Amino acid sequence: MPGGADPTGEVKAALTRFASDIKSFNDDIHIRLQQQEERLTMLDRKSLTPARPVLSRSADADAPHQKAFEAYVRSGDDDALRGIVVEEKSLSTAVAGDGGYLVDPKTADVIRSVLRSNASLRAIANVVNVEATSYDVLIDHGDLGSGWATETDPSSETSTPTFERITIPLHELSALPKASQRLLDDAAFNIENWLAARIADKFARAEAAAFVAGDGVDKPTGFLTHPNVAEDSWSWGNIGYVVTGADGGFNGTDPADCLFDLIYALDAEYRTGASFVMNSKTAGAVRKLKDADGRFLWSDGLAAEAPARLAGYPVLIVEDMPDIASDACAIAFGDFQAGYTVAERPDTRILRDPFSAKPHVLFYATKRVGGDVSDFAAIKLLKFAVS
Structure with missing residues (x-):
């Protein structure tokens, strides 16, 4: 190359x-x-x-309060609870002074769960949480005017609405369980669960009785406390009733007819969400009733926790309802979500008292709750009487 x-x-x-x-x-x-x-x-x-x-x-947000609350319940040591109050004022997790300390969230959830599941009117009533000392319900009795009009005709004025104000005051509900100090010192003893169960049981029984027959004096007003009148002469402020046609029992000829009279005494707007309320003895008598074709009107719930049904409507067993007797209003039927309101403060307080019942320790638990009829048209009664 x-x-x-x-x-x-x-x-x-x-x-x-x-x-x-x-x-x-x-x-x-x-x-x-x-x-x-x-x-x-x-x-x-x-x-x-x-x-x-x-x-x-964040995962253990309630742990400090729960541990501090356990220390207070077991030994009366409230230093940790006071520290939570000082450090977390905006959270209001614990308040000292007037009536003790707020229970820890876990215990409070157990109490609320038991109250909801207990056989009480609370299960079907309207339950509201309030921060005030009372709760007001406004009912509009007026019927908005309407009519047909042409394009050129002037529209007439409608009538002024009429409001009914129902005030439900909150009352203090208390329970006073006690335990020995030796039991509290036992680390194997679950103090929170025991305390929650005892408090919830006392609260649930007291509430259930008051929601049915409470006189409104330092307790809720029961729906049976209000005057009851025959459905034909019903007016606001009273609870309407229909009769069985027999004194202290069902009519021997057509015993089930009065139940249908009771159902249709309620306006259609309330029947959709209506329930029967009665005690166990009454339920035992009612479940034997049959229709004209020989079929039982009572049917048990298909699921484990499903309520029994009577003529297609759910039945709530409330033992504080009266037994079947002469002139007794032993069965109620209505939309209690509209007809009865339970107002309560969501917190429960505990005050530890190691002195009043030595060698036992008392736990003074309090909460504030009220209840009353909020719509007198939404509840009807079955009276075991001739007229």
Whole structure:
């Protein structure tokens, strides 16, 4: 070749330089990736490290109050509860002074759960939480005027609405369970569950009785406390009733007819959400009734917790309802979600008293609750009488 150049040697030299450049490029890329990975790892550590305590606190938000409450209940040591009050004023997790300390959220949930599941009017009534000392219900009795009109005819004025105000005051409900100090000192004894069960049982029984027949004096007003009148002469402020046609029992000729009279005494707007309310003895008599074709009017719930049904409507067993007797209004039927309102403060307070019943420790538990009829048209009664 011209100039004596060796093409094979030039190609080999070029390939050697190219391979060296590729190796340098790969080494540079590897170093850059390694440096980038180290920087990302450091950033992850910095971002995750402060987050861990926050997640721990959020997952265990109620633990400080629960532990402090347990210490107070077992030994009367309220230092931790006072500390929570000082440090978390805006949360109001515990309040000292007037009536003791708020129970911890876990115990409060157990009490509320038992109250809801207990055989009480609360199960089907309208339940509202309030922060005041009373709760007002406004009922509009007026009927908005309407009519047909042409494009040019003037519209007539409608009548002024008439409102009925029902005030439901809140009353203090209390329970006073007691335990020996030796039992409280036993670490194996679950003080929260025991206390919640005892308080809830007392509260549930007292509430159930008051919602049915309470006189309104330092307790809720029961729906049976209001005057009852024959359905034909019903007026606001009274509870209407229909009769069975027999004194202290069902009519021997057509015993089931009075139940249908009771159902259709209620306006259609209330029947959709209506329920029967009676005690166990009355239920035992009612479930024997049959229709004209010989079929039982009573049917048990298909699911374990489903209510029994009477003529297609659910039945709530409330033992505080009166037994079947002469002139007794032993069965109620109505839309209690509209007809009866339970107003309550959501908190329960505990005051520990180690002095009044030595060697036992008393726990004075209180909550505020009220109840009354909120719509007199939504509830009807079956009276076991001739007229």
